[in-house]
Amino acid sequence: MAVVFQKPKALTDAPLHYCPGCTHGIIHRLVAEAIDDLGILGKTVGIAPVGCAVMAYDYFACDMVEAAHGRAPAVATGLKRAMPDRIIFTYQGDGDLASIGMAETVHAATRNENITVIFVNNAIYGMTGGQMAPTSLPGQVTQTSPYGRDVKTVGYPIKVCELLSALDAPEYIERVAVNNVKNVLNAKRAIKKAFQNQIDGKGFSLIEVVSSCPTNWGMTPQKALDWVESDMIPYYPLGVYRDKSAKEAK
Amino acid sequence: MSKVLMKGNEAIAEAAIRAGCRHYFGYPITPQTEIAAYMAKRMPKIGGTFLQAESEISAINMVYGVSSAGLRVMTSSSSPGVSLKQEGISYLAGSDLPALIVNVQRGGPGLGGIQPSQSDYYQATKGGGHGDYHLIVLAPASVQEMADFTVKAFELADKYRMPAMLLADGTMGQMMEPVVLPAENSGKTYEKPWAVRGTENKREHNIINSLYLVPEQLEVKNLERYERYKEVEKNETLVEEYLTDDADICVVAFGIAARVSKNAINAAREKGIKAGLIRPMTLWPFPSEAIARAAERVKGFISVELSMGQMIDDIRLAESCKKPVVLCNRVGGMIPSPEQVLKAIEDMEGGER
Amino acid sequence: MAYTQILIAGFGGQGVLFAGKVLAYKGLEEEKQISWLPSYGPEMRGGTANCSVIISDTPVGSPIVSVPDILVVMNLPSFDKYENAVNAGGSVFIDSTLIERKAERTDINAYYIPATKMARDLGLPTLANMIIIGKVIRETGVIDMDGLRDALAKTVSAKHQDLIEANLKAIEAGYNYI
Numbered sequence: 154m155a156v157v158f159q160k161p162k163a164l165t166d167a168p169l170h171y172c173p174g175c176t177h178g179i180i181h182r183l184v185a186e187a188i189d190d191l192g193i194l195g196k197t198v199g200i201a202p203v204g205c206a207v208m209a210y211d212y213f214a215c216d217m218v219e220a221a222h223g224r225a226p227a228v229a230t231g232l233k234r235a236m237p238d239r240i241i242f243t244y245q246g247d248g249d250l251a252s253i254g255m256a257e258t259v260h261a262a263t264r265n266e267n268i269t270v271i272f273v274n275n276a277i278y279g280m281t282g283g284q285m286a287p288t289s290l291p292g293q294v295t296q297t298s299p300y301g302r303d304v305k306t307v308g309y310p311i312k313v314c315e316l317l318s319a320l321d322a323p324e325y326i327e328r329v330a331v332n333n334v335k336n337v338l339n340a341k342r343a344i345k346k347a348f349q350n351q352i353d354g355k356g357f358s359l360i361e362v363v364s365s366c367p368t369n370w371g372m373t374p375q376k377a378l379d380w381v382e383s384d385m386i387p388y389y390p391l392g393v394y395r396d397k398s399a400k401e402a403k
Numbered sequence: 404m405s406k407v408l409m410k411g412n413e414a415i416a417e418a419a420i421r422a423g424c425r426h427y428f429g430y431p432i433t434p435q436t437e438i439a440a441y442m443a444k445r446m447p448k449i450g451g452t453f454l455q456a457e458s459e460i461s462a463i464n465m466v467y468g469v470s471s472a473g474l475r476v477m478t479s480s481s482s483p484g485v486s487l488k489q490e491g492i493s494y495l496a497g498s499d500l501p502a503l504i505v506n507v508q509r510g511g512p513g514l515g516g517i518q519p520s521q522s523d524y525y526q527a528t529k530g531g532g533h534g535d536y537h538l539i540v541l542a543p544a545s546v547q548e549m550a551d552f553t554v555k556a557f558e559l560a561d562k563y564r565m566p567a568m569l570l571a572d573g574t575m576g577q578m579m580e581p582v583v584l585p586a587e588n589s590g591k592t593y594e595k596p597w598a599v600r601g602t603e604n605k606r607e608h609n610i611i612n613s614l615y616l617v618p619e620q621l622e623v624k625n626l627e628r629y630e631r632y633k634e635v636e637k638n639e640t641l642v643e644e645y646l647t648d649d650a651d652i653c654v655v656a657f658g659i660a661a662r663v664s665k666n667a668i669n670a671a672r673e674k675g676i677k678a679g680l681i682r683p684m685t686l687w688p689f690p691s692e693a694i695a696r697a698a699e700r701v702k703g704f705i706s707v708e709l710s711m712g713q714m715i716d717d718i719r720l721a722e723s724c725k726k727p728v729v730l731c732n733r734v735g736g737m738i739p740s741p742e743q744v745l746k747a748i749e750d751m752e753g754g755e756r
Numbered sequence: 757m758a759y760t761q762i763l764i765a766g767f768g769g770q771g772v773l774f775a776g777k778v779l780a781y782k783g784l785e786e787e788k789q790i791s792w793l794p795s796y797g798p799e800m801r802g803g804t805a806n807c808s809v810i811i812s813d814t815p816v817g818s819p820i821v822s823v824p825d826i827l828v829v830m831n832l833p834s835f836d837k838y839e840n841a842v843n844a845g846g847s848v849f850i851d852s853t854l855i856e857r858k859a860e861r862t863d864i865n866a867y868y869i870p871a872t873k874m875a876r877d878l879g880l881p882t883l884a885n886m887i888i889i890g891k892v893i894r895e896t897g898v899i900d901m902d903g904l905r906d907a908l909a910k911t912v913s914a915k916h917q918d919l920i921e922a923n924l925k926a927i928e929a930g931y932n933y934i
Contacts, residue, residue: 408792433796434796574819577794578791579792663817665817666817669817
C-alpha cells in the first residue's frame, strides 16, 4: 500500500506540548518538510527560543541548541561562523525576536548573516500566560494590557518585516500566515526558499509567520483563525518585503 | 624560545590563537581593547573569526554558539561589560559549555573608571550570574602568565566542560614585559562528542540546553556539576608561595597586588621582619589549604586588594578565623604602594603575638 | 645588582610612551628584566602622559614606578608633580626648551637639555623625546649605545622602519650634547 502521509524525518517522535488549535505544530511541520525536501537534516543545527517553542529542541530531529531569551540570532551567528557549511536556523516568537532580542535580530540582519530565521508572530506572550507582546494589536486585551493596548502609553506594534526591509543587507524577508490551506502552502514555499537561500550562500532570510494563540486570545481555534484573517493580516500585510536576488536579476 | 616584549592584552590574544582559538567576539571597552584590535588584525589572516558584536550580551551568546559547535572560543571585556555577559555565562555553565572569558578589570561600581581594580572578585568567584555554578578563575600576575593562563584556561574549560575566566586588571593588560609565547597548537585538546555539528544522519540529535522543567532532573544536573567542581578543586588549584617557610606574617594577594606586595615583603625582610606571600593563581578554586597551613604558624594575614575587601572573606573561611586577617587596600583605580603594604606588615609585627 | 626605575612624563603626543619602549626593548636585548607600564585612557591625547620602565638584573616586582631613579620630564606640570618623588641620588632630565625653572632639590642630579629646540634645529621636530633619551644613556648608562639600531627596529612599527635612522640621529645628538 502506498504511503500517502507520513511524519517528516526532521521531526522526532516526541509528542508536542502545544495547546489545542495552536499553529506552532503546523509551522514545525513546514520547517521539517523543508529540511526533508532539501535533504539537509544531517547537517542542520536549529536554535530554540525562550517562549512557547522553547522545547522545540525535543521536536526537531536535527542537532539543537537552546538559546537565552532573544539571543538566538547571536547564537546562530556563532554557530554559522564556526561551521559555514552547516545549515543554521532559529525559531523564535514575537517577544523573543522583536522585544528582548531586537538588537540581535537587527544586527544579524544587517550583517546579512547566512542564517534562516523563522519568526512566529501570534501577538502575545504565550508561555507566560498571555501578556502584551511587541506585536499585540492596538486595543488588544492581554493580561498586562487589561484595558486594551493603549498606543498612547505603550506605543504601537512593531512591524518586523517592514522594519528589517529598511536595511540594505538582508537577502530575503517575507510575511506569511497559516490560517488556511492556501496560506499554509504559501508559507511552505517561503520557508523552503529561506533555507534554499542559505544553501546558496545568499544570506539572512526571515520568514514571519502570522500565527494564532486560541488559549491566550480566549477564543476557539476556529475563531482564532478567523481573527488572524480579520484583524492580524490587515495590520500585518502578507507578502515579500525583500528579495534581493530577484531584484538584482531584473 | 626567544622572549618578546608584549602588552598583557596582546599576549592573551596571541596565546589564545596559539591555543587553537579561531573565534573571538567582543565589544570595545577600555582597558582591554588591545585584545579586540589584535584579533581584528590576526583572525582574518588565519581563517578565523573576529566579530565586533552589537553588545556584550550578543558577544557572549556568539561565544555560546561557537562553543556549542565544539570549537575553542573567547570573548574579552572589562568590568561593566562583564556584568552584561553574566546572563550568557550562566547559560554556558548551565549547558556545560567551555569558553574563555577575559575580564581586564577597572574600577566600579557602575561606569566606575578606567584604571585598574580587583573589585570583580566576588562576581568572578561566587557566580556573577544566576544559579549554582562556578567558573575556573585564573589570576595572572605577569605578562608571561597572561599568555600561559590563557592556554591553561582553554585546556581546563574543555577538560571540565565549564567556562573559565582570566581575571586580570588594567595594569596587567596595559603593561609590557618580556614573554615567551606558547608554541603553536598549545594546550591539550579533548574530544567533544556532545557538540552540535549536524547528525550526518548517523546518530541521535545532540541538544545543548540548560532547561530542565522537572525539578528532580534539574537537581541531578546540579549535583553532577558539583561533583565535577570537586574534581577541579582537588586537581587544579594553583598557588605561589614566596618566603612563607619561616614567615611570621603572611600577605595574601593576587595579580598586580601580589607584585606590589613582593616589593614590600623584600623591604620587610631587609628590616628583619619575616614576611611572606601566598599568591592565589587560581581564585576559584581558592588555595584554601595553603592558607590553612600558614594559619598554623603565622601571626596573622594581610589581604592586599584593589577592592573594599572581597578575597579577605575567602582567607577567613580558609583559616577558620584562627588568626587575625587585616585588609590593606586601595580602590577606585588606585593601587596600594609597596610602602603602604610595608606599613601594614610593620603594624602587624608590632602587634601582640 | 642594578634595579633601575624610570619615569618618563610629558604631554600626550611628545612620544613619552615610545621613549620608554626604546629603553625597554634595548633592555630586553641586553637580557635584563623589563617592565613597561603606560598611563592609559583619554589622557593619552593632549593631557599628561607618562610611563614607568624598570630595567633590572633581578625579577621586577611592582611595575609601577613611584620613586624613580631616573625621571624624564618634557613639560612643567610633570616636573612639578614628580620632582619630589625622585629617589635621593637619582637623576632628572629636563627639556629646558619647555621648562624654564631649575630643580629645587639638591640631592638629585639635574640635567638640562633644550631637546625641543635641538629637534627643531635638526629638522626632526617630533624627536625631542629621543634626544633626551640620548642624554639619559650618556649620563646613567642604563642601557648601552651599542646595538640601539636593533632595539629601534623592534620598537618602530613595520611600516615606519624608514624612521630608524632619524631616531638614531636624534639619540646621538642628545648623547653628544654636553
